[in-house]
Amino acid sequence: MKKIALLTAAVLIMTALLSCSAANDDETPYGMQLIDDEVVDYKLYVPEDWTPSISTGAVGAYYSSDDPTSVTVMMWNDDLNATLDEWWEGYQEEFEAVYEDFTVISTDSTTLGGVSAMRYEYTGTFAGTELHYIQYVCMRYSLSVSAVYILTFTSTEANYESHLEELSDIVDNFTFIG
Secondary structure, X not given: OHHHHHHXXXXXXXXXXXXXXXXXXXXXXXXXXXXXXXXXXXXXXXXXXXXEEEEOOEEEEEOOOOOOOEEEEEEEOOOOOOOHHHHHHHHHHHHHHHOEEEEEEEEEEEXXXXXXXXXXXXXXXXXXXXXXXXXEEEEEEOOOOEEEEEEEEEEEOOOOHHHXXXXXXXXXXXXXXX
16 A cells, blocks of 8 residues: 555656646747747747846847846837848948947848848947847738847857857747737
8 A cells, every 4th residue: 555655646746847847838848938028929938047038129038147148029110111131231330330340240041930031140349348149130011010020149259159059949939929
């Protein structure tokens, strides 16, 4: 009888442990959390150990206070008659004015949430700190919204490489709603 009770207790403990380590819901990828302010039309999943950060106009998360690597998504209605190349040209001029040593590493076609997008990678120094950026930019047209979406990954040059796999998971799991 003792053996059956111990076996039952072991099964219950294992079930409880496994359910605690499972994702929050059926849609949340394992090891990630949904960052949601309930007004956006997309789902942003970030690693469970990142800290959510929601402010007016932006949804995102950062890694830690010691390593401020972050990802942020912003959207706004813009002149959707412009192409992504035209959008980039306008913003590149602004970046060059803000950052010392602004350098474009690459520009590539890709997708974000199943929508055609551009991936821009660049570096620059701001207030004495060397930063490395990767931005995914797309223009999305739907019945409810026509907007520019920008997912920005920001890291110090020292921490950049250590977060690339997490960025890949974030981008791979980014989805639009509706």
